[in-house]
Amino acid sequence: MSISYNALSGALAAQAALNTVSQNIANAQTKGYTRQGVLLQANAGDGSGLSPGNGVQVGSLLRFSDSYKSQQMWRAASDVGKHSxxxxxxxxxxxxxxxxxxxxxxGIDNFFKALNAAGVDPTSTPLRQQVITAADSMSQQFNSIFNVTANQMISVQQQRSAILPGLNESVAGIAKLNQQIIAVGANGSNTSALIDQREQLIDSVASQVGVEVLNNADGTATVSLKSGQPLVVGNLxxxxxxxxxxxxQQLNLTFAQTTFKLDDTKVGGQLGGLANFQENTLKPLQQSIAEIADQMSAKVNAQLAAGFSAPGVPGTPLLVFNPASATGLLQLSSGFKTSDLAFSSDGTPGDSGNLQQLVAIKGQPITLTSLGNVLLGDADTQLVGKLGIDSQQNxxxxxxxxxxxxxxxxxxxSTSAVNTDEEGINLIEFQNMYQANMKVIAVANTLFDATLKMFG
Structure with a gap:
């Protein structure tokens, strides 16, 4: 009977291998599927020294996975999310x-060009009107660009908030799969499909925040932030x-009734990238635009106040700076007229002494938090240059x-995906194995029948 037993065990092992091959081929295009295989083990003999063995058995189902390669893929997902x-x-x-x-x-250049042009005839109403028109146009450009940054600020905050529901759902899904993997594994069933689902969720989480993943002996995966705070431990x-x-927006992580305050500029992934952009690029740029508008308007107004629009009539402010308004950061003073421009240094009609001082403001230094001391005429160029460098680096x-x-x-x-050519070869090999063992069973039956006839 050992011949029949050996052949039967071989046929059953080949059948198990064929089932595994068919599963691999069926999932050749399934995203995240990890190919599987069977580990065949020879059964030892009865110890008599005359038995070659007791056939073959499927020792275990194999899951072709490399933890290091998965970790590398998740780290790269975090970097792509951060910069994209x-x-x-x-x-x-x-x-x-x-x-x-x-x-x-x-806008700034045109304003100072209009002031320069007015020097030809400081009393010319058209030239004075050109100064006011240029000042208004410059103000609108400040407002327009500042409004772009304000809209981006709102968009970034909304985008960050929109990430969290899906992120939390994926984190909860990982914990649930941990629990299912333990339960299924305890029954001796194959957990490969559940592990595939869990790794796809981890990949999704990794694109949103940087994570560290530890695979535990019980089959669960522990997921934590780069800074060490836990996201998933067991079924929690x-x-x-x-x-x-x-x-x-203060980002907090609540785990097991403990709340951690996080620096979201350092959490990595999409969430960290957006926070880093908001704090280290967008806010400083907004502040710099406001500082240029503030200091330029203050210098222009102060210089106008030092001059005269008519004998004995000191100048009045041309520009109004309003830091509380995203759409009206810089505006013309209400009711300002061409006759209010204080170009004269002593009130004499046609004098342009104060006008020349106004023109000179473009070459005066201002202080920006992001750049330090710069000339007013160069401030925007340097901001654009810094922004271009940031964009190119990103x-x-x-x-x-x-x-x-x-x-x-x-x-x-290369390790985990299904290679249909390789599976095709395996299909033929295990088919041949199955057919060969069935032939052995047929021979064993023939021998058994012949033995019975000898005693018939």
């Missing part, structure tokens, strides 16, 4: 601020939320991260 979310904002700012007709430099999951009670980092992600995916596929 900020690039559209940087590109828009760079385009708007460097445009020949809508930049701050264009954390929840990320923004607290706005202080007037700003684009270069995005290109690198995208390449690394593609390479890490290819590395993962």
């Amino acid at each position: 979310q900020t690039q559209p904002y940087l590109t828009q700012l760079e385009k708007v601020m460097s445009d020949d007709k809508s930049s701050l430099s264009y 999951s954390g929840t990320l939320a923004f607290d706005t009670t202080s007037g700003v 684009q270069a980092q995005l290109n690198t991260a995208t390449t690394v992600r593609q390479q890490s995916e290819d590395d993962w596929k």
Whole structure:
């Protein structure tokens, strides 16, 4: 009977292998599917020294997975998420601020050109009107660009808030799958499909925040932020939320009734990239635009106040700076007229002493938080240059991260993805194995029948 038993065990093992091959081929195009295999083990003999063995058995189902390659893929996903979310904002700012007709430099230059032109005839009403028109146009350009940054601020905050529901759902899903994997594994069933689902959720989370993943002996995965705070431990999951009670978005993580305050500029992924852009690019740029408007309007108004629009009539403010308004950051003084321009230094009609001092303001220094001391005429150019560098660096980092992600995916596929050519070969080999064992069973039956006839 050992012949029949050996052949039967071989046929059953081949059948198990064919089932595994068919599962692989069926899921050749399934995203995130990890190919499987069977580990065949020879059964030892009865110890008599005359038995070659007791057939074969399926020792275990194999899941072809490399933890290192998965970790590399998740780290790359975080880098791609970080840089891809900020690039559209940087590109828009760079385009708007460097445009020949809508930049701050264009408006400032035209204003001071109008002042220069008025020096030909300081009493000319058309030339004076040109100064007021240029001042109004400059104010509108300040307001327009500042409004772009204000809209981006709103968009970034909304985008950050929109990420959290899906992120929290994925984190909870990982914890639920941990629990299912333990339960299914305890029954001796295959958990590969559940692990695939969990790894796809981890990949999704990794694109939104940077994570560290630890695979445990019981089959569960522990997921934490780069800074160490836990997101998933066993069947427990954390929840990320923004607290706005202080007037700003404070990112908090609540896990097991403990709340951690997070620096969201350092959490990585899409969430960290957006926060880093908001804090280190957008807010400083907004502040710099406001500082240029504030200091320039103060200098112009102060110089007008030092001159006279008519004998004994001191100048009045031309510009009004309003930091509380996104659409009216800089405006003309209400009711300001051409006759209010104090070009004279002593009140004498036709004198342009104070006008020359106004023209000289363009070459005076101002102080910007992001740049330090710069000349008023160069301030916007330097802001645009810094923005261009930031955009180019981010684009270069995005290109690198995208390449690394593609390479890490290819590395993962080389180990875990289904190769239909390889599976086709396995299909033929295990089919031959099955048929050969069935022939052995047929021979064993023939021998058994012949033995019975000998005693018939």
